[in-house]
Amino acid sequence: RVLDGDGNVLVPGIVDCHIHNREPGLEYKEDWESATRAAAAGGVTTVVGMPNTDPVIDRPEHLELKFDRGEASAHVDFQSYAVVTSENLDLIPELDATGALGFKIFLGSTVGDVPPPSDGKILEAMEEIRETGKRLGFHEENGEIIDHYTERFKAEGRNEPIDHSHSRPVIAEQEAVERMITFAEETGTKIHMFHVSSGSAAEAVARGKDRGVDVTAETTPHYLWFTEDVMREKGNVARVQPPIRDAAERDELWRVGIDNGAIDCIATDHAPHTAEEKKVDDPFGNTWDAISGFVGLETEVPAMLSFVDQGRFTLEEWVRRHSARPAQVWGMYPQKGSLQVGTDADFTIVDPDREWTLEDRRDLHSKNCVTPFEGESFTGKAVATVVRGEPVFEDGAVVGESGYGTRVDVD
Ligand code: NCD
Numbered sequence: 001r002v003l004d005g006d007g008n009v010l011v012p013g014i015v016d017c018h019i020h021n022r023e024p025g026l027e028y029k030e031d032w033e034s035a036t037r038a039a040a041a042g043g044v045t046t047v048v049g050m051p052n053t054d055p056v057i058d059r060p061e062h063l064e065l066k067f068d069r070g071e072a073s074a075h076v077d078f079q080s081y082a083v084v085t086s087e088n089l090d091l092i093p094e095l096d097a098t099g100a101l102g103f104k105i106f107l108g109s110t111v112g113d114v115p116p117p118s119d120g121k122i123l124e125a126m127e128e129i130r131e132t133g134k135r136l137g138f139h140e141e142n143g144e145i146i147d148h149y150t151e152r153f154k155a156e157g158r159n160e161p162i163d164h165s166h167s168r169p170v171i172a173e174q175e176a177v178e179r180m181i182t183f184a185e186e187t188g189t190k191i192h193m194f195h196v197s198s199g200s201a202a203e204a205v206a207r208g209k210d211r212g213v214d215v216t217a218e219t220t221p222h223y224l225w226f227t228e229d230v231m232r233e234k235g236n237v238a239r240v241q242p243p244i245r246d247a248a249e250r251d252e253l254w255r256v257g258i259d260n261g262a263i264d265c266i267a268t269d270h271a272p273h274t275a276e277e278k279k280v281d282d283p284f285g286n287t288w289d290a291i292s293g294f295v296g297l298e299t300e301v302p303a304m305l306s307f308v309d310q311g312r313f314t315l316e317e318w319v320r321r322h323s324a325r326p327a328q329v330w331g332m333y334p335q336k337g338s339l340q341v342g343t344d345a346d347f348t349i350v351d352p353d354r355e356w357t358l359e360d361r362r363d364l365h366s367k368n369c370v371t372p373f374e375g376e377s378f379t380g381k382a383v384a385t386v387v388r389g390e391p392v393f394e395d396g397a398v399v400g401e402s403g404y405g406t407r408v409d410v411d
């Protein structure tokens with residue numbers, strides 16, 4: 001496992017199936033070029049873009065536009081989900097034929113204009129998606145519960161950032177996970193829970209797996225690293241949906257999700273916004289209209305390697321959840337997520353002992369780099385990123401051509 005005299009280790013290319021590349025339409029936040037530049041610099045060889053762009057990726061033409069933009073400018077290989085709304089159920093077969101990696105439903109309101117479909121429409125959508133053989137992933141928060149508490153907390157004049165996380169309570173996440181598992185049990189559809197933030201939701205996933213439902217789940221480095229104390233320290237900078245939870249939920253996420261295996265995949269939920277939108281100059285004031293989400297592509301490998309260093313994961317368990325498993329979950333394996341002999345494989349070289357601190361977010365490669373990981377120290381870093389045999393990052397620099405990255409073809 002030691003690759004060279006410096007103690008670097010070669011692992012299969014890291015696969016991140018949850019990024020917001022923001023193109024088309026929100027290029028003031030990020031675009032394919034800048035997102036995949038950050039991916040290359042972070043040791044990530046494949047990324048999958050979320051559909052809450054402008055326009056949203058709800059029609060074949062929009063998906064084609066997103067693919068074309070990626071072909072023109074990406075540094076690493078990529079894919080995209082198509083969104084299902086109450087308006088586009090009839091387009092599911094065509095979105096499948098156009099090459100979407102999978103489908104996504106936003107259950108609660110989040111960033112972007114994608115109102116959730118009714119439960120009846122979700123059941124119908126699941127039947128359509130089952131026929132495509134692809135997987136349906138969820139932004140797994142019950143919007144009704146969130147809207148209720150948000151209105152109540154606003155009326156009570158509570159506006160500390162910490163209350164924002166309580167206005168999106170764990171029960172909203174747990175209930176959504178349980179309801180979608182019940183729907184999937186009924187329809188026989190393969191489902192996925194994006195960005196699971198709490199032990200309670202991870203337990204719901206574990207119960208679904210026990211019942212034989214094909215439910216997979218993901219968590220992110222920030223839910224494993226931080227507790228809600230970070231809201232008191234960093235305010236809006238750390239605001240994200242679902243919110244960062246208390247220590248009990250975080251510890252249970254580790255126990256049930258990681259140690260007992262309910263969580264299949266690690267991803268970032270890389271979600272760039274401008275410093276103005278994140279209100280970095282006033283992180284504790286007027287918080288209800290601050291936006292949620294932050295970047296992660298260049299801190300995910302360091303965060304996970306730090307957990308390996310702390311003995312929370314073995315190197316193998318980390319790599320499985322951050323490469324092979326996400327590729328399998330989304331039908332890209334072994335094209336992605338493996339080191340196949342005889343092919344131009346994707347791989348990442350990491351230095352597991354490299355100590356470093358993210359002193360200044362402006363050292364990152366995204367267009368907008370606000371992240372609660374600014375100021376955090378890590379043990380471990382990607383030192384080279386290789387996509388289909390070609391280096392895209394080495395010696396601390398992004399190398400190679402914008403546009404080299406290509407769409408991952410799936411049946
Ligand atoms: C995401 C974004 O900014 O697009 N924000 C977030 O807080 N996670 C939206 C999302 O993932 O639901």
Ligand code: ZN
Binds near residue numbers: 139140241
């Ligand atoms: Zn989401």
Ligand code: ZN
Binds near residue numbers: 018019020269270271
């Ligand atoms: Zn997201």
